Amino acid sequence: MTVMVGDSVNTSSCHESRLLIVGLGLIGGSLAAALRVAGFQGQIAACDPDEQEIARGIEMGLIDSGGTQLAELVDDATMVVLAVPVLAMESVMANLAEALPNASADVVITDVGSTKATIRACAQRVFGQVPTNMVLGHPIAGSEKSGVAAANPRLYVDHKVILTPEPNVDRSALQRVRCLWKACGAEVLEMDVERHDQVLARTSHLPHLLAFSLVDTLARQDERLDIFRYAAGGFRDFTRIAGSDPVMWRDIFIANKEAVLASLDDFEAGLSRLRHAVEAGDSDALIATFDRASHARHYSTLY
Numbered sequence: 001m002t003v004m005v006g007d008s009v010n011t012s013s014c015h016e017s018r019l020l021i022v023g024l025g026l027i028g029g030s031l032a033a034a035l036r037v038a039g040f041q042g043q044i045a046a047c048d049p050d051e052q053e054i055a056r057g058i059e060m061g062l063i064d065s066g067g068t069q070l071a072e073l074v075d076d077a078t079m080v081v082l083a084v085p086v087l088a089m090e091s092v093m094a095n096l097a098e099a100l101p102n103a104s105a106d107v108v109i110t111d112v113g114s115t116k117a118t119i120r121a122c123a124q125r126v127f128g129q130v131p132t133n134m135v136l137g138h139p140i141a142g143s144e145k146s147g148v149a150a151a152n153p154r155l156y157v158d159h160k161v162i163l164t165p166e167p168n169v170d171r172s173a174l175q176r177v178r179c180l181w182k183a184c185g186a187e188v189l190e191m192d193v194e195r196h197d198q199v200l201a202r203t204s205h206l207p208h209l210l211a212f213s214l215v216d217t218l219a220r221q222d223e224r225l226d227i228f229r230y231a232a233g234g235f236r237d238f239t240r241i242a243g244s245d246p247v248m249w250r251d252i253f254i255a256n257k258e259a260v261l262a263s264l265d266d267f268e269a270g271l272s273r274l275r276h277a278v279e280a281g282d283s284d285a286l287i288a289t290f291d292r293a294s295h296a297r298h299y300s301t302l303y
């Protein structure tokens with residue numbers, strides 16, 4: 001079957017007969033939206049403690065059914081996608097473990113959490129080991145918005161999804177999770193858990209920490225109204241992500257503490273070098289730093 005996600009043609013197909021999304025927010029809702037647009041034939045159900053998110057998901061045509069109680073929704077699920085904040089994963093897994101006998105015999109479990117080591121540890125605590133039918137993953141796509149109302153069917157198109165399978169993973173479970181994301185237009189990669197957390201600490205978690213800190217620092221100053229009134233493109237580009245969900249980011253910084261602190265050490269050293277260059281009016285040092293950064297930014301694969 002050939003399916004279309006916007007302009008991109010995707011020849012892989014996702015044959016799950018019943019997909020259960022746990023946590024119907026931006027990421028879970030966008031997954032449902034992308035599958036709908038791709039012509040996904042299976043049922044899509046969702047579980048969320050917020051009844052209004054479920055009602056909105058049904059109203060938007062993203063899910064067929066849903067509710068607040070996981071145990072009532074697991075029946076016959078062929079794939080379960082955990083899309084809740086990182087520190088909510090363990091309690092969701094514990095509930096899932098109880099209800100899992102009602103799922104399809106070949107059920108596959110995956111997640112979308114922004115950190116991977118703590119979520120792997122949750123799975124080990126709840127199930128004794130990461131089950132062979134569990135494939136942890138992370139779509140490298142998102143926004144500062146939250147909730148199903150912000151769901152975007154094109155969110156994953158041409159974006160990377162990193163899967164972090166365990167060595168003993170069931171190969172067909174891995175293949176089915178790859179198919180899920182390919183159907184959404186994503187490019188699927190594999191990485192080990194430790195490397196994932198180190199890389200994402202630098203490219204995603206650190207920038208969010210800096211944006212939150214800058215906006216908070218300015219917002220606490222007496223003349224904040226005046227400052228924000230004159231802010232333009234540079235401020236907007238640098239700080240968009242400071243509007244992101246506080247709970248989601250609290251969880252990420254608690255979960256990925258060590259890697260974030262290491263990336264913060266490197267950043268502080270660089271900032272300190274720049275501070276000295278500014279203090280000393282060291283034109284050569286300033287030009288050398290900005291030149292390196294500008295080249296790196298232009299020649300990176302960002303779009």
Ligand SMILES: NC(=O)c1ccc[n+]([C@@H]2O[C@H](COP(=O)([O-])OP(=O)(O)OC[C@H]3O[C@@H](n4cnc5c(N)ncnc54)[C@H](O)[C@@H]3O)[C@@H](O)[C@H]2O)c1
Nearest residue numbers: 023024025026027048083084085086113114142143146147
């Ligand atoms: N927002 C992003 O840019 C982004 C990108 C990639 C991955 N992620 C990851 O995806 C996950 C979801 O993020 P989001 O942006 O969709 O957040 P969101 O706030 O939009 O949605 C999360 C949903 O989970 C629900 N929830 C919370 N606890 C729950 C529980 N115990 N059982 C069921 N549902 C529960 C909330 O009610 C909410 O509707 C997080 O782990 C986050 O780290 C986010």
Ligand SMILES: O=C(O)C(=O)C[C@]1(C(=O)O)C=C[C@@H](O)C=C1
Nearest residue numbers: 114139140141142143144204241
């Ligand atoms: O585009 C944004 O607003 C995002 O914050 C998305 C972003 C990122 O840092 O790139 C945020 C968290 C993720 O886990 C993955 C993607």
